[in-house]
Structure formats: structure tokens, C-alpha cells
Amino acid sequence: MEMSVEIVGHAPAFVMVAETAADVAVREALLDRAMGPKRRKKSSEKLRRGRRPSEGLAFVARDASGTVAGTVRLWDVTLGEGGKAALLLGPLAVDPSLKSAGIGSALMRHAIAEAARLGHAAILLVGDAPYYGRFGFSAARTGSLAMPGPYERHRLLALELVEGALDGVHGTLKAAGRKLKAQELTSAA
Template sequence: MTTLSLVLRPERPEDAPAIDRLQARAFGPGRFARTAYRLREGAAERMDLGVTASVGSFLVGSVRMGPVRAGPSAFVMLGPLAVDPSFAGRGIGGTLTRAALEAARQAGEGLVILVGDAPYYTRFRFAPVPPGRLTLPGPVDPARLLWLELQAGFCAGVSGLVEAVRA
């Protein structure tokens, strides 16, 4: 693994164009059809929880979080997590994920959900959502709907259709 001079910092509004370009490189046009993307479309963003990674002046990674709810329970959804393909496999995604989760803990969030690969996210203590507890407004492989409880007992009352909090 090559050592990078990686600079992490909170996302800023002026990062939006570079993040859009990064997501296009990382995910391609198919990203628009995914349920997680459609859930986030037009939704509010928790700028205080977003984190960027740069090498020099080049944005190489980004992770965002947005507010969601299921019934009366409000929590956050992690994603998208994007790393420039030319920097893949260097630990940037993990570094960004840990930073965003720490920001969520510091902000007092009780729960983070995401749609992603369980083998990747279990190292951060994400686990599959128990069957029938949460649903998304579109097709999602249930094995990819994951959650991480940040406040003990928070998940006990969480169930239902996940909806984005709109901007």
C-alpha cells in the first residue's frame, strides 16, 4: 500500500461540483437508477456530517449523510461513499467512513443506515436490518440494508418505511 498525503476535512458547499464529478467517475450513469440514490434525490443533506478526502488539490473521496425517518424515528443514512477509481484499494473509503461515523456520534445521532456490501461495512459494526423492520421506497436486496446503532436501545422502536427528510 502506498502512503498518501491524504487530507480529510468536513464537506463545504463549494465542494458540490467536484463531488458530483467524483460520483460520476466512481459510479457511472447507473447510479441514478438505484433506490438509495432515488431516496436521497431532493433530500436534505447533513453538511456537518459530510467528509471529503483530497490528495493535493485533487478530491479523491467523499462521504455524505442525509436525514431520514421511519415513522416517528429520525436518523441518518450514510451515502454515497465515493472514491476515485484511480485511488481505490488504499483505505480511503474506510478512513472516510470512520470519520463520518465519528461525526454522527459527536452530533448525537442514534442510528445510521445504508445500502451497501455487508462484507465491507461489517468491519465498522454495521449489521443487516432484521427482516421486516425497515423498507425503502424501491427494490433493495435485504442483505444490503444495514444499520449501526450509535446510541444503545435506539433501534428498539425503529420500523417502517424509510423516507428522506426533504430539503
Template sequence: MTELSLLIRSEQPIDAEAIERLHERAFGPGRYARTASRLREGAGHLLDLSFTAMVGTLLVGSVRLTPVMAGEEPALMLGPLAVEPAFESRGIGAALMRRSLEAAKAKGHTLVLLVGDEPYYSRFGFKHVPPQQLQLPGPVNPARFLALELAEGALTRTKGIVTPLPKEA
């Protein structure tokens, strides 16, 4: 297999259409019904913490971070993390994850939440959110509700419902 010339860069407004098509291919039309998607609907993701993976001029991956409130504590909601199906299993998702988490920590964010597969995300330090500590505004399998502390003790300060921060006007 040949090595990819991969560029990870900050998401640009011009990427929106290509990212939407990527999400459509990766997750299908049912993605809008998921609790995590509905949570992100009312909030805008942060471009300075959202990244794309490029092979030449082709956008092959994307990760977004959206500001939320975890009870009374500010946090970030990771997702979607998507890789073009033809480019999966090449480390692109992991590279996007590392870049977004490093950027979030560098900007002083303390907690990242997500709904996803623990076996995949545990390698980045994500752990299950303790039962009854935080609730998402819709159904979710508790085994898939994960958190990563970017600052020690960030998760222990949270309790309540995770809500979106409204888009800035």
C-alpha cells in the same frame, strides 16, 4: 508504493461539482435509478457530517450523510461513499467512514442506515436490518440493507418506511 498525504475535511459547498463528477466516475449513470439515490434526492445531505478526502488540491473521496425518518425515528442515510478509482484500496473509504460516523455520534445521532456490501461495512459495525422492520421506498436486496446503532437500542425503536426529510428552505 508511496504514502499519500491525505487530508479528510468537512465538505464545502464549492466541492459539489467535483463530488458529482466523482460519483459519475465511481457509479455511472445508473446511480440515479437506485432506491438509495432516489431516497436522497428530496433531502439535503448535512455538510457538517459529510466529508471529503483530499490529496493536495485533488478531491479523491467523499462521504455524505442525509437525514431521514426510519418510521417515526430520526436516522441518517449514509452514502454515497465514493473514492476516485485510481485511489481505491488505500484506506481512503475507511477513513471517510470513521470520520463521518464519529461526527454523527458526537452530534447526538443514534442510527445510520445504508444500502451496501455487508462484508465491507460490517467492520464498522453495520448489521443487516431485520426483515420487515424497515422498508425503503423502492426495491432493494434485503441482504444489502444495513444499519449501525450509534446509541444502544436505536434500531429496535424503528418500524415502517424510511422517508427523506425535505430540504430546508
């Protein structure tokens, strides 16, 4: 499913589309520019390493010329040992030269809508509550959950796509989902 966004005052509209294999190098370069080299040390990265994004939940924003202007991916996780399935969102990044153009918000809305359409029950992320709160994320349901490795507890946020999806969840998030194939591991490094 594709979503177009007309950014008021900006000539090119942006289109949210499924990420392709050809986008990988461009996405990685964009993440490096937007987040810096320390991005690979984050706790969320431990849950992504060696895995593929959740089926159908890796998106890029392209401008009118087809250039990747932003990216977001969602990953399969379980909530604690043998716990419920959920998604971990991240990283969300927009080319630094295009900040405040609405691309990040459009990517978030698109990712949430697609996750709901595909039947997922909850999305978690580590991020700033003032930004992600406008999409319905909060720390209200994450108190008994933890990330592997260091993180700031108040930044572990969740959004229930299905009411009650986070009832009774506890423990440390664990990676789930599809593993990368050997050739993908070498090109992702």
C-alpha cells in the same frame, strides 16, 4: 473537525474535511466515475433527491494538493411514518485510481465519529455486508424496515450509535431534513 490519514506506501496523506460548495461539481464527477450513470436510479437516491445532507455530515478526502479523492455524505431520514430519526449514509465513493488506499475506510470512520459526536442515534445504508461489517453495520436490526423502491433486503444495514436506538422501528424510510433551495436544485441536476 478535520482528520488526517497517512496512507502507508503512498506519498500524499489524505485529509478528511467538510465538503464545500466548491466541491459539488468535482464530487458529482467522482461519483459518476466511481459508480456509473445508474447511480441516480438507486432507492437511496430517492431519499436524497431535493435534500441537503445532514448538517455537518458531508465530507471529502483531499490529497496533499487539495484534490478531492473521495466523498461521503449522511442524510436525515425517519424510520417509518412518524418514526425515529436516523441517518442514511451514502454514497461513499473513492476515485477509482485510488481504490484500496484506505480512503473509503478513513471516510467511514470519520463520518461515523462525527455522527456520534453530533448526537445521532443510528446510521443506515444499502451496501455490502462484508465491507461495512467491519465498521459495525449489519442487517440484524433492519428486518422490519424497508427502502422506498427496489433494493436487496440483505443489503439494508444499520449501526446503532446509541444502544437500543433501533428498538421497535418499522416501516419504510422517509426523507427528512433540510430541502435544497431553488438555485441548488438547478445546479445539482
